[in-house]
Amino acid sequence: MELPLSLKSRATSASESSSVVSGQADLLDIPNASEVQAGKKSIIATLLAQSSRHLFGPTSAPTLPLKHQVVSIEGLLSKLSYLKPDEISQIKKAFQYSDAAHLGQYRHSGEPYITHPVAVAELCATWKLDAASIMAALMHDVIEDTGSTKAELVERFGTKVAELVEGLTKLDKLEFQSHAEAQAESFRKMFMAMARDVRVILVKLADRTHNMRTLDAVPMEKRRRVAAETIEIYAPIAHRLGLNLIYRELQDLSFRYSMPMRFRVIEQAVKRARGNRKEMVEKILQSARMAFAKSDLVVDLQGREKTLFSIYSKMRAKHVNFSQVLDVYAFRVTVSSIDECYRALGILHALFKPMPGKFKDYIAIPKLNGYQSLHTTLIGPSGVPVEFQIRTSDMHAVAEAGVAAHWAYKDGAPDMSEVQNRAHQWLQSLIDIQDSSGDPQEFLEHVKIDLFPDAVYVFTPKGHIRALPRGATALDFAYSIHSDLGNTCVAVKINGLQLPLRSELKNGDIIEVVTSASSQPNPGWLAFVRTGKARAAIRHSLKTKHYSESLQLGERLLMSALRQQGVDAALLTTEVWEKLLHWTGDKTREEACVNIALGRRSPQELAIRLKILLDEEGTGDQMRLDSADWVATQLEPTYSHQRQAIIVDGREGNSISFQSCCHPIPGDNIIGYLGKGEGLHIHTNDCPHALRMLSKDGDKWVEVEWGKEINREFEVDLAIDTRQGKGVLARVASSITSADTNILNVSMDDRYKEDSVVIRFTIQVSDRLHLSKVMRNLRSNHDVMRVTRTRSE
Template sequence: MSAIEVFADNLGSYLEPEQVNLVRRAYFYAEQAHDGQTRRSGEPYVTHPLAVAHILADMHMDHQSLMAAMLHDVIEDTGIPKDALVAQFGDTVAELVDGVSKLTQMTFETKAEAQAENFQKMALAMARDIRVILVKLADRLHNMRTLGALAPEKRRRIAKETLEIYAPIAARLGMHSLSTEFEDLGFKAMYPMRSQLIDRAVRSARGNRKELLNRILDSLQACLEREGLQGKVMGREKHLYGIYQKMRGKRKAFTEIMDVYAFRIIVDKADTCYRVLGAVHSLYKPFPGRFKDYIAIPKANGYQSLHTTLFGMHGVPIEIQIRTEEMEELANSGIAAHWVYKSKDDVINGNHARTRQWLKSVLELQQNAGNSLEFIENVKIDLFPDEVYIFTPKGRIMELPKGSTPVDFAYAVHTDVGNSCIACRVNRRLAPLSEPLQSGETVEVITAPGARPNPAWLSFVITGKARSNIRHFLKHQRHSESIALGERLLDKVLTSFDTHLGDIPQPRIDRVLKDCGMEHLEDLLSDIGLGNRMAYVVARRLLAADGGVEETEKQRIDQSPDDTGSGENPLAIRGTEGLVVSFARCCNPIPGDPIVGYLSSGKGMVIHQENCKNLVDSRHNTEKTMHLTWDKDVSGEFTVELRVELEHQRGIIAQLATGITVADASIDKISVDERDGRISVVQLVIRVRDRLHLSQLIKRIRSLNGVMRITRLKN
């Protein structure tokens, strides 16, 4: 019997006869298309697609996935167009083949940007139809199994890409068997010597452990029989790459890792899992804090099991996993287990809602990411989840990666909740937004209508969703604020020519936009607001754009003073301009101080005190510096730095802090230096509303006993 007939015969165990015929037809089509082509090993090329289909059939995948497996290299290697596959096998199969072909063209080379672009394509293909990635994973697995025919350099490159990309994706989809085989094959190809050494050591240790392992296994089996519980006890081998990672990551010796004996107990139903747990805990003492219940709270990829560690005979640690047959199948095959499809729409069984949710979040990350490198950074975080389980106030459980903060939690609940988050309660007490969360905590997010994300959050959030949404919001906010500032700057210059932006004819604006290589006026205004273009230069171009300006007006434009705003109407600062207007840390200007603005390319306007030493070299650049004034309705808190010299006496620092608080100012930073045994120097960074508020504060500090001198620090 030919290879395809043997394969078709096996498919009959779970597919309908007409479905088996369609798979057979796809094989013959591929055989004809690849006629004359061979693999590096010298075998006919069609043996590869057949082997890929075998891997998927072992997972009981549907007939369309098997057809796509047979045809997955046809578009790329034989020149047969996608349209021909649509005509022969229908849209769904052709789309799957096309998706796999696009993934096959991906090369994960050294260029980070190219690798990120390719990974992005892969994630999007997964999100459209998860079967694309399953066919691709099976294709990669067969290639890994037959790596021997390739040159060492290529073997290492493919192995690296498998360990970095494909193994984590298989793990994230719950496909443990596949992920483990990827890791061991990748490890063997990447580090052949290390792999051999560990393999040899494992074989040797296995021989020494055999007797004790059998005794433990017999005692566990006997324990179940005594309790009248049905269950199958199996020894569980640690795979080579897992041992290597533990040796490297946890800095453990090989003997420490091999001293742990691992077993799996498979039972009939979830209820029996807990009864078996009770039985083994009465047989051997459990390690405190080493019990995990993934049945009540499954992992993000759907994995379910009970995990416990026991003190076995002679004090050896025994790791035990207890699960049902169904959980075992799901643990090994993940998303591919219990694949169900309906006649009209190919859908994933309800067991895989978690995976659907993850794929949906992948799409959301892609839409919000600024570029592919940012996207891959975010997705890779989500590919390696060591989870914590957090409760909402209503008792709903949410899984988050270990190290997540309340801000990560807020974005996991909903993007709008994250964007408007201002504070949180952890177990009913107010807690910092940057505090890492622990499993079992109940988190309540406090929101406010006008709140917005804080750029500082990016320094502590760890989930891709939080990071990408904060960046997306800030980017959008910065863009709209730079447009508003750019419009104010441009209008201010145009006012000095007795006109306004609204008075400039549209054809003139279009001509200037064309010269600048831009499509929209907003982009030009944003560039001005960010300091990338000078408002005065743009104004001159707008006024002279059509060449139809009167001679006297042209002279006025050419002879006009610079754009320093030294005329009658300097630009007024309100304090609410946002991210594109910042206050220089060298001189800390506050309302009431004479100020100038310096346009810094890409950053917007930086405001300095008029006499700031750091502006000495920039003053000649009249296009970039401009005189400013404070708006009469200026609002906000502004940083100021004070140096206080005081006599060294008990409780004086506390009195100083109290005095500042009473004066309605807040302390950002305080540091104390002892000049000698009698005098202390206190450096304060505080927030005030304006110069009047500062003078009231200084007056209050001066009234304290022991205060000798107060200086406001500038530069």
């Protein structure tokens, strides 16, 4: 019996299959064959010309091995009744094309690779995505894994489908120094594609969900890597877009493969508890149904178990064992209107006592991803806490499918749902972060910060509500309005009171931002802002507005490191620099130096690399730089070969910051720390905070010294023990100002003493001699018992 054409194609030898680039092949088992592009196109053309009856009907050869079975899309077609006949016809053509393109490729399970795109398309069809999305799902790997081109897809299926497929394609042609850098750039590309068209991420989430469902066939090492990537990136994205069903499934699957032993232990514990608590669950359901029936309220009441990952997370967060996690079950009440939601809440509160502080109204104030429900925790039978979620049927659809609920994609459609509008706003914010980020890894770091699970809701002075991540500060609020507002922010008023920019926001706060045109971002802001948008905007401003400062600092740091390695900068040729830039990935020498100043590159690392490159070139020829090489012409005359430390004189601007934990002043022994993206931080040698960081991260510390001429003043904290009495504060302040010193801040300890009080001053001095003069003046004051220079721990 002769096999049908597509069956023959899957039985072809590896030599007939096309070469495949790496990418989705994490879950592929692809023959190692040479690419015969012309031959491949001929095969595809022949296959597409054949009758498709065996492709769209049930499998007719179930006894064949997995590799040789015909793949059916009957299941997919049965879910496409919401599409037009001509759209379904196009989807069939996309399947034929993908089936032919993936000729000779198999998954680790042994199945033909085409089974994966079909499964992804079926998941997209359950969300009722449009025809273009289904076609992109079927062909999402053809560019990456088969050598097909975007131009070819444009010709056959149109521009929109081709752009969706391209957005789903990983990077495979570029060279990266590390897997982390390649991964970060791939994610950056994906985020930018989904910012342009949210359908990209919906198909990508369907792709990742099917991969996770079939992860058993993958080697253990890859399982753990894919699971970690899923829990870190894809599950939070699903949550951020409101796809809670996918979010919960990805969490549990990631938990299963990243921590298999813990997963099995909790799974068994839940199975045992299911039997023990069955009677209690039935009793709660029966009581609630009777209460609703008496009130003539028609509801759909369902009970469900919490996911294994959420149970594990709760055990870990609260340091409890499984038996102490009482709310393993939750109950969902679905009604027909918002009014009935609140009626149902009253009925339940009359039936069981509510737990104080355990009620949340997400209907009045929806979550960031559009989720709406009333949440209440009640004291059920035997004192067991029981959680109820009350929502309408429309809210339930959004709660389960989020941005994919009731999908109807139109370019710039004004009638998009509130959920889709929220998703669109968040995706657009990714473009702002991309514009402000210096490299893919920094961009990914900012996006991870924004993939937060919880939020705090605050108000503008005009009453507009804004959602920010829990822990966000007043400065984050300013940046959430507009980057320029954050950059020029000088003060904030929270509920009418002027408070520090670092003040953490609480639900219901009303925030007013005070700005000044002359204000600029401070590197110290990076230490407390919470949102990715704020961090990206601050770093971008520091990088652009203070580029020259960072460049000079980077040059000085590199020269110092070169001298420590015994490298004569005059021997660095243009060829050596080009090799170094190829190694670092920087475009210019200036960019390399700026990255040093911002802590992205270690000056010692670059100096060692330059030394290696010089050794390879041969230094005996005493090669000299040409006139375009700034190292010899600009730096060498300025800094002597003998000086090892970086000289600071307080005029470096924002590229160097003097840390508030120890307030270094001229005359103190100091040391410098290169914080990533934050410039050079100066600490005193005995600063407790610096000593702790030095023990953990010794590579980022550099030697620094004070310059001979200092043209600015520095902050110092003093604690002054004084006697109790009238006018003491005024007399102490007078002693300080008489030493030609400015007082920046004053406070008094809360601890009450009968005969004394501790007054704390922040003052400005030029150096240690100036500070000594201030302290002598204070000690000569008969009200002062002791003066101490203080540092924060």
